[in-house]
Amino acid sequence: MSTSTPSRPQMRRGPGGGGPFGGQMPTEKSLAFGPSAKRLLRRLAPEMPKLVLVAILAVGSVVFTVLGPKLLGNGTNLIVAGAFSKGLPSNLTKAQVIAGLRAKGQDQYASLLSGMDLTPGHGIDFTALAHVLLVVLALYVVASGFSWLQSYVLNGVVQRTVFRLRADVEAKLHRMPLSYFDRTPRGETLSRVTNDIDNVSQTLQQTMSQLLTSLLTVVGVLVMMFVVSPLLAVIALVTVPLTIIITTLIAIRSQKLFLAQWTHTGALNAQIEEAFSGHALVKVFGRHREVEERFREKNDELYRASFGAQFVSGIIMPAMMFVGNLVFVAIAVVGALRVAAGAMQIGDVQAFIQYSRSFTQPLTQLGSMANVLQSGVASAERVFEVLDAQEQSADPADPATAPETRGRLAFEDVSFRYVPDKPLIDDLSLVAEPGQTVAIVGPTGAGKTTLVNLMMRFYEVDAGRITLDEVDVASMARDDLRRRMGMVLQDTWLFSGTIRDNIAYGRPEASESEIVAAAEATYVDRFVRSLPDGYDTVLDDEGSNISAGEKQLLTIARAFLSRPSVLILDEATSSVDTRTELLVQQAMSALRQGRTSFVIAHRLSTIRDADLILVMESGSIVEQGSHAELLAAGGAYYSLYNAQFAGALVDDE
Structure with missing residues (x-):
């Protein structure tokens, strides 16, 4: 048997480990962007039919949208040609007008008119112009309808995907071992389940529609630009490699910064949750300035990471606008020269400028x-x-099934350690017969709570086995095992709801009469009857509207209602006053009737009547017997008992 002091990993309540004012949180290693993005997209697989519909609607919307500038350019050509033709002689043809201008030396004007589709003297064809405008209006209305329907369908796709992601994370957390929650700050876990999933939802919502529409628009506009003018299209294509280079360079830098941003968000949430959960403790020890300083440090880290991420990624937009403006100038100059040379019409240049902007x-x-x-x-x-x-x-x-009505629990040569190189329990054996009350005492760190964790299979034994009514608990389903065990802990846990709901949590299908009977047996009914709303009194999640003793009695009533075969009481009276402790002890006595009970206690006065008292030190049972037998033996229990009850007299002397 080991004599070293056992140490159980403590739950980290903040970004550092080991207590309210712990050390730094370990750094997170970034995964590759590509694999993570692909994995995220794979979660959209169940929505593939809807995504196909979204793609079809996007194609339709883009096709109708990109046809608009070309038709508007035709309308511009009608107006310009009509304006120029109105001042020309109606008795001449277009060819004759151009020949006359060249004969007069007006070659530039002649080249300009040669690129127009006009009839001298006719003016603007308003009928044709109205037809063009009505067609463009119809195209834009249809494109808007497709775009709205696309957004509607895609919204459902994204929300269902995120719904499944949340459900998977929730189910995953229920499959996690207790060790995961022991080493992970609660605020960090909450941040991943809430903030990070919400951010994923917003990202999918914002980018999927825009990404698809933008890619299709680029393709559609590029096709139309080559239809209007291959030369100008080539000039516009200069933006593509520049865009790729700029975006890639910035994205590489910003990925690390965004991961740091969300990592620091989780750390800050954990620190805030820790500080406000232990707000009274912080005030009592006058550590609020230290907490404030840690908050400022974490907040500053988050600020720097967020500022860096947003600043670096924000460079993309102005860089793209600068490139786009350069291309716009080039297109305007070359287009004007082409119009002057008669190689293009003004409406085509207008359309191309629209396409360049759309590109x-x-x-x-x-x-x-x-x-x-x-x-x-x-x-x-x-x-x-x-x-x-x-x-x-x-x-x-x-899974195996144990008998329902017995409750014999045995440890057979059990060995366990939280950390592989730090022994805790070695070759421990004990037997609790049905109906017995077994008390476990010992100094802090002796392994008392570890026994409970092993009984409930919160942790698995390294060697040996634990049996319930001769059945190895490792061969049972966890839900079945835990259904047979009831626990009352030192830290009472109540949720927001009525007193009736909190008691019925132990067995939701219980009838009203069973709930009241459990409350009466555990002395809950007497104080509930004094409340204005009785069993319908609503408690907040901290149970701040009832006393600590009343909260403890509620947890005992809950355990009583669950009818467990094995009862575990872990320091259930340590936080209540003496008068309330008597009520709690009476309630627990009623609860223990006919059940195998394990009582972990520091107050030795509460376990005098136990059938068997186990004294643990360094993960081993060093003594066992009744209260009288252990006192008579004069060993470890005797020393604990005298230290607890004689300490005050020694101090006085």
């Missing part, structure tokens, strides 16, 4: 979406880390 705008949107994607994928990485965390071992495919 650079989706490229700019693609660039600006890079920061959103970086942020969303960084959050997805953090969520995937939860989904990839090691789970507790699976229940047996054909």
Whole structure:
């Protein structure tokens, strides 16, 4: 047997480990952007039919939209040609007018008119112009309808995908071993389940529609630009490699910053949750200035990471706009020269300028979406880390079942350690017969609570076995095992709801009469009857509207209602006054009737009547027997008893 002092990993309540004012949180390693993005997209697979519909609607919307500038350019050509033709002689043909101008030496004017489709003297054809405008209006109305329907369908796709992601994370957390929650700050876990999943949802919502529409728009506009003018189209294509180079360079830098942003968000949430959960403790010890300083440090780290991520990614948009403006100038100059040479009409230049804007705008949107994607994928990485965390071992495919009415629990040569190189329990054996009350005492760190964790299979034994009515608990389904065990802990846990709901949590199908009977047996009924709303009194999640003793009695009533075969009482009276302790002890006595009970206690006065008292030191049972036998033996229990009850007299002397 080991004599070293055992140490159990403590739950980290903040970004540092080991207590309210612990050390720094370990740094997170970033996953590759590509694999994480692909994994996120694979979660959309169940929505593939809807995504196909979204793609079809997007194609329709883009096709109708990109036809608009070309038709508007035709309308501009009608207006310009009509304006020029009105001042020309109606008795001449277009060819004759152009020949006359050249004969007069007006070659530039003649070249300009040669590129127009006009009839001298006719003026503007308003009928044709009205027809063009009505067609353009119809195209834009249809395109808007397709775009709205696309957004509607895509919204459902994204929300269902995120719904499944949340459900998977929730189910995953229930499959996690207790060790995961012991080493992970609660605020950090909450941040991943709430903030990060919400960020993934917003990213999918913002980028999927824009990404698809922008890519299709680039393709559609590019085709129309080559139809209007291949020369100008080549000039416009200069933006593509520039966009790719700029976006790639910035994205590489911003990915690390966005991951740091969400990592620091989780750390700050954990620190805030820790500080406000222990607000009274912080005030009592006058540590509020230290807490405030730690908050400022974490907040400053988050500020620097967020500022850096947003600043670096924000460079993309102005860079893209600058490139787009350069291309616009080039197109305007070359287009004007082409019109003057009669190689293009003014309406075509107008259409091409619209197309160039429509071409650079989706490229700019693609660039600006890079920061959103970086942020969303960084959050997805953090969520995937939860989904990839090691789970507790699976229940047996054909689980064994123990008898319902006995409750014999035995440890057979059990060995266990939280950390492989730090022994805690070695070759421990004990037997609790049905109906016995077994008390476990010992100094802090002796392994008392560890026994409870092993009984409930919160942790698995390293060697040996634990049996319930001769059945190895490792061969039972965890839900079945825990259904047979009731626990009353030192830290009472109540949820927001009525007193009736909190008692019925132990057995939801219980009738009203069973709930009241459990309350009467555990002395809950007497104080509930004094409340204005009785059993319908609503408690908040902290139970701040009832006393600590009343909260403890409620947890005992809950355990009583669950009818467990084995009862575990872990320091259930340590936080109540002497008078309330008597009520709690009476309630627990009623609760223990006919059940195998394990009582972990520091107050030795509460376990005098136990059938068997186990004294633990360094993970081993050093003494066992009744209260009188252990006192008579004069060993470890005797020393504990005297230290507890004689300490005050020694101090006085």
